[in-house]
Amino acid sequence: MDIWQQGFMVRRQLLQLVLLHTAWEMGSGQLHYSVPEESQHGTFVGRIAQDLGLEVSELVPRLFRMESEDHGNHFEVNVQNGILFVNSRIDRETLCAKSSVCTIHLEMIVDKPLRIFHAEVEIKDINDNAPIFTVNQLNLFVSESTAYGSRFSLESASDADIGKNALIAYRINPNEYFVLDTQNKHDKTMSPELVLKKTLDREDISLHHLLLTATDGGQPELTGTVQLVITVLDVNDNRPLFNHSVYEVSLPESSANGTLVVTLEATDLDEGINKDIFYGFKPPLPSNVHKTFAIDQNTGEVRLKGKLDFEEVNLYEIQIQAIDKGHAPMEGNCKLLVEVLDVNDNRPEMSLKSLSVPVPEDSPPGTVVALISISDRDAGANGQVSCSVWPPRLPFKLQSTFKNYYSLVVAEPLDREQEAEYKLVVTAQDHGAPSLSTTSSLVVPIGDVNDNAPAFAQPSYTVFVKENNPPGAHIFTVSASDPDVGENALVSYWLDEKLWPLSSSISVHSESGKLYALQPLDYEELKLLEFQVRAKDAGLPSLCGNVTVQIFVVDENDNVPAVTVPGEEAATLLVVPMTAGHVVGKIRALDADSGYNAWLRYELHEGTSGPWHVGLYSGEISTTRALDEAESSNSHSLLVLVKDHGQPALSATATLSISLVASAQAIQADAHLPGMGGSPKPLVDNINIYLIVAICSVSSLFLLAIILYVALRCHCQPKEAVMYGPGTATLVCASEVGSWSYSQRHSRILGGLAGESSAKNDLMVFTPNIPVFAETGEVGNMKELVQDSSGQVSLQSSF
Template identity: 45%
Template structure:
């Protein structure tokens, strides 16, 4: 029957008695439930599915520190995890509520529920002492009341002590006396005068009954000894005393003084004070009473958080025989002092945050509590300045740490957020908590080359497969977002894909040649490289590598005049025996396909039939007589000239000149000059016409050039916003090099000519226009500056075939490393020039 009654009570309290109070869920359960008992269905009450509970890792965080409950993720139910003793948790408090926090991860959220623990009648009433001894004088008046010990019951409400019973006897009855706080205490009432001689000792049994079902009880034995004589009790000035103490009151401080009087005289009237027999040790360790004066002194440390008040029974006994005593109650209230710092508790550990997380992203959940009361427990939170985070209030001292500004992992990868909690006490107390937040990387930085463009200087004729250059890029991101691969963007070099010339190592950015380069064919080209990271989406940046091919001395000088030397390295020349010293015999002209110092040419006479007769100019290649020709000189002279460049290693070539000495070579020339002089009037008109045509051509050409340049400048300035004259682009520098062209009109008596000066080092051709003499049948011609030996030979060949021997002369000046050569004038048969790619050549074509 007991088991059935217990089960009925259990089910009566257990069935779901939850309600929502202030938007919170509350369950009610009886204490002492078995492990695994169901408290309530969280899935249903919180509106969550079982899948959400499992995936979001629903867990219980108890504010009391003890894990009395757990969550069954499979069924979504809140279960009892440990034995719950209401008396241990809440003592004699009328209400016993356990606040719980339910934490959901991914994303973080917090729910608060309350579980009310209902009392069951699991504790019987107990007396502090199992046997009470009373000494009552036989002179005691009928109706006199003797206070008895009250029983204590750990249960509350209806399960606490409800009534007392006393065994039947002739002299005493039991009455209840109401005291403060609505409590009642039992008193023994004398119903009949005592007679010690008839009965000196009375044995009674006091029984305390609670209101539970079934009823529990406790008993105490009362032994009454009938005494004689001393028939007056000490009387207290007050039935109850009350005093308040600050919890930080110093030891040894005076608390209160109680006072009592006794109408008897002598020892029967002398009073001694003491704490009641039921005074607990917690009071005895804190307070001390002076037996003679009744002064109560504090001898321990008060703690409001441990106990807010103390109720003490004080006894006053006289020294009569038998002794008489009376009782009063003292209540000591402890006043709270702000002596506890606020405590910050992380409900959930901070989660890593992406650097592109939007504002308001929850990082961590926390709550704060203070063991003090009233204003001393009111806490405000502050967050360290300068961090992109803030606190958002949730409910009941619960907060969420959220993002409040943009994040950049490349600037700050870890934040140590300092949170300060300060209460409202006087003086206020505070505590700090560091919350570490890690920022995770997002691919928001492209790779960056060390330079936007690179200049690489490469010698020609290098070994294929050798490394040309290595580019390098860096990425501020981390992990895969910072892994860089290199590649070459497709572009054209002389209408051929750049990949035919070079290839690149994608891992380290090294560029390798596919074959050797020839400066005479390719002087400069560009490689457009790209660096791309491995992020998603990937980011990239580009750079340009300018490759300049450096000339090597890999071309020997080539003779372009005399033209017959091209066929067999042998040239036949004629000269009169009447030639004087310094007579120009011929001029050897050679070119070198190299550039710079490698193309500086010098001439030397290697062998000669008569070395005393001829000399050659070191820089111009002019062969002149060193002395006048004598009759004894052989009519056939043979010269071998060596032509060398200035490169390393040195390259050379030779040409053989055969000279035939003839008599009276000047007579035909004299007759021709006389013939020319006889017809001045006939040719003068033609010379004037040629001069006018030349001037008009030059003027028209200059005007057209000026107009074209002006239009181009206007278009360029509109597109780029800058003056075209001040802008320079690398690609145009190679395609359209600067030109230095001077056109000069000269007169030399009856001979008219146009002088053209060119200083272009990169151009491949130059045009010259000239007026011929009146004797010439040709008005103009075009001379192309050679880019190779063969081209210039062809020009000379055309020139030889186009004009009569006596109609023009070719005059040249050449810049040498240290000097200018003198101008020489020779006939058509002797015309020649030296072409230097890196020098400044001046050509005069005279009619």
């Protein structure tokens, strides 16, 4: 090949590339290449990566792959340079038989993101097949009475190539009796005929040998030959003739066996036996014709004996012959064309090309989930397919992408917590009558995204814990739930210590949510702990939820009553003789506990004797009978037992020494005894009624306070985590005559809130009309505890 030819080939390839690029830019969406058949392995076809607008470096990362629908792996793409090349030998005749255009459809698929491209490679025919005859020798019988110019049809040669490579020209070796002529038949093929140019004389030459040569139009040209043996016969000089040279029939592919295709009729001008005709298929007979059709040799009826299939053969071309029964049989020929009409007998076929699951729940609308290929072997409307998905109300939809390709895409926002998996049924239905359909099930799981924070069952928890708990005691368990899955639902717990370091008092187990008291709680020091527990999942990024926990410390009877006057030491009372029921003094005692644990009662010790009585709840010491001056020389020792109502009850004792003196002496001496009184006070009857009313009132007030507190906590927003110290005032019944004891504790807020802690004040309210010996020592100078408008308790004197 010289330089000019090489340049011409280069310009031709460049022109093809330009045309391909122009077709691409016009929106065809499909590349077209061509390659000659029989090309060797590695033959260059095209720069497919460049033509598709892809960078060569993207092919491997984006998982470039190529598929061929029905023709094997004849082509391959080198992902290193993006060149499409021939991978295996291609025989156009094997692939496409006599089709005028032979193409192989290729699909190029890339992921990340998913795209699909299409290309067609046209297989160009080369002259690699010579014309052939079905037999090596063709016998002809020609009567000697055959007229000058008579024609004899000869077998046509066949060439597997197409186009000019299949254009066949015929010739015979020169002779004086016959010449060769060719005619264009109905199918535009060349059919050779032998023409008699000189009357035959059997007695001169009874047998003629000719060589028929068929030459195709390829470069270089190829030839095939058949030996013609012509036997000259006598007498029977007319051959059968058909009414039509070509019979055309159309049959639907659903026609049943035995269906009459056509009735052929041929006539012979001879008489007698030379006129009798029998019909048959002219050899060579293709195998599919022999299996599908049958002919009655006497009547010429052609009937079906096998099933028609439009998808396999849509046109039958059958050569028919009629031969008379003369001594020298003569033959007439015609062609039968049977067109098979398509019937909707093939269901659509579905193929899943790509599936990307699970689908993240935060996928935006338009995200491609699956790529589905739809095909139907039928033709026309029978092969047109539409695709749908069921059930209709799903967050997915089908979109037509290219020809019979559909993409399943996200149509609406997804939520795995509402629906973790979707079961879809894809239906492909053709447009035939009646239509046929195919269904396929598809499961689309939804991938979890950390879009839900841990949540507690309620906004706050109220816990009651007895004081004096052992260190490390389990007091409560909080639990939060997360509707996500996996790491996104793995919850851990921790305390919010922004306002106060709780690590020394309370801890929470990070996995179970169990709350532990790290040290014993003391009701007298701390009545309420309020803090927040946070729950955090293990997602990226992690999400948090919180809950407020209120721990109320429940009082236990752990404090012994404390006697303030006269205390643990003995005190001496000097009294004048008096009448029965006269109050000589009063014992004062306090209990640091609250409620029943701080409700005190007074009793005389069992070993104590004498005319003395102590008030069960008032602590007042009075006489049980009248005392006179004769008993002044006597000294009386009283042991008073002070008990609370706790379980078990705790107690303390006080010892009193009483001496009887004269009236003047008693007045002088009693002035020096603090806390004792001598003026009588009548006891109030029916003490139990007052006690019951008092206890019920306290319980009702306490229950009402709890209800109001819970209602306010539910109504208000969660507060910051705080811990409160002592502060609430506890009302306790202290005497049988209706007086009350207040355990006053000033509240303080721990963690930096306003206010300073103050000391605990335990005071006793006395009934004003009970005489009390004050510290001044003056008789009749009594002090009573009253509560001012600010809630403080003070000591006032009365005369």
